[in-house]
Amino acid sequence: MKKWVGASLALMMLFGLPAGISSAAAKAPAFVSVVMDGEKIWFPDAQAFIDENSRTLVPVRFIAEKMNAKVGWESDTMTVPIERGDRQIRLTIGENKAIVNGEEVTFDTKAILRGGRTFVPLRFVSEVLGAKVEWDDATSTVLISTVEDVEAKYDQWGRLIRTTDLPKNAKDYPYILADVPNEMYEMGYPYSNPERSKVSAVLYETIPEYNKENVDIWMGRLKTFGALWLNVDYKTIDDEWAKAIFATKMQNSDAELKYIRRYVEWVKENQIQIEGYLDPEPSMIFNDGLGVDYIRSRFLIKFMSYKESKELLYDTWFPKDIVFDKNVWYEGYTDIKMGTNVGGDWGSTLKVAPSASLFYNHIIKKVE
Template sequence: MRKGILASLVAALIFSLFSATASAANKPPSFVSVVMDGQKIWFPDAQAFVDENGRTLVPVRFIAKKMGANVGWEPKTMTVPIERDDLHIVLTIGESKALVNGQEMVFDTKAITSGGRTFVPLRFVSEALGAQVDWDSPTSTVFISTKEDDHENYDEWGRLIRTTNLPKNAKDYPYILADVPNEAYELAYPYSHPTDSKVSSVLYSTIPEFNKKNVDIWMNRLKTFGALWLNVDYNTIDDTWAQAVFATKVQSSNAELKYIRRYVDWVKENKIQIEGFLDPEPSMIYKDGFGNNYVRSKFRIKFNSFTESKNLLYDEHFPNDRKFETQVWYEGYADISLSTNVGGDWGSTLKVDPGASLFRNYLIGKADSK
């Protein structure tokens, strides 16, 4: 896993995360992953985001708690005290400086409040609490290390591997991750050809295209697609969003662009607002034998508003018979399909399949808000 403290974690950071207004931006948003000690962090009700300075801000209470610190709130002074043992940090909302054991330290962005949550600069708080921070550009991932890990086993993506309490089908995978539950591994595979399908342990050991360079390309395409797909707002959605979604997919005909534009019209008519995150797992890929490679992905989605509870997502398998509550986070795992119309050396060409669905082969439930 990457270990050094970068002189500037986010000097080259980070494209743009997601937002309700990002759907109309010229560039599609990008998903930023946060990995602490080899395990991915999913914040309960407010995800990390990138501010106008290109700096990653995170919900302070959750990230500090993960590092063993206590967080307070002083409304009169608009300050956030963070304490751990003999370390005392005080941040002030709207200011780009903090007191660390009484000494003033300056950073290059501001602590803010948004949606009732306090957000602070990830790099500053992490390093002030003694963590090492690194940035991996190919995967848009921030790595935080709070302890020595010489005896731990990590995969190529800096993820902690576990060797106990394994899923029943552990042999199907090249390894089992510490932060992925067994129910995600044991989810049934999509419909497939009985003799031509391949599990990920076989794909990684026998097919040359399954190497880290190619897989990073595929994962970034899925993240870009997910950031657009799961974040729409009837106030801002337009044809730019439709074309950006279309560009992430395998180009077989212009018919799908027409369908995406119809969905844009429906979003406006039905006053749909949704937000969400899609995080594909590179070690969990399944080849169905019909030309599709399914990437098992963790997702969160919240339906903020709508008039009719139908076709809320651009997804032909959207469960219209299910009544989703508004303002409630749902999470789960889904197999999202990638395909290509290129033969020969197809490794870098996989893109989102036109039939990709969040609701064809999936697990879903209300997210834990703790």
């Protein structure tokens, strides 16, 4: 259920980890989607996240500039001056307050500097920048509204639907989103049984399990999985990480856990550090007719440290013929394999498949 965030509310944006997920999952930055005026914001590097105190923080420059505000930086005082309309705002790193037209506004979380970006609590966006902020707890999504368009059409996740410049295979989808490029829609599907496979337009129309309640559960599991899978540090990785990854996946036994543990040891030996984000798209699901669902997702990934450029990710399809440059962001689209071992009403049980891969069916390129 969505809830409006008011100016007097302490913005308690808490969400529990899925059943079976260890508290180790908190070691990875929980990925938060941000949708502004119906269009998802995909930040070029540092994404919004939930901190260790369960507070949602967003990169202020990108949010403010999307709202047509001017943003500066004063390095000597670690201060961020912002102008929006008749509002003069001064925000200082390490402080839980902002000065707005000479008046002090306080928050329950400090502004922080992370990866060269200034992050502010989400309450800052609603109280200081003057936007309406809505939190979708089921999908860990922030919805920011700055304008109202009564003529616009939105999907059930608050995303703006477009009707022009459609992809060649638009009929495969229940609708086409304004913020999703045609390249993502037109990417080829994974290997399938062509006589039995079903595209998302058919799945949503004909199969009861493909409803918002179930899809929200799947998206939550994928986000948790991605936050762990694409964020690895040889200095901190441990067996709790292995157990947390294992808990996000569909299993018939504990067999896969030993392979995850081997990867943990390889991360330490090879001194692997990875940072990344996985953002699944709920309207883009494909059933291959062989008993498997794939959820198309957008991703960002950066390989910061390694001795050997091999098996950097826990992924049986990790490419052997590509050497990834260090400290360079790569972006792309991928179909993440999902599965269940439950018959009948299986909808809520779908989890990440053991053989899920970033590279099985994908597009990847350097961020320019």
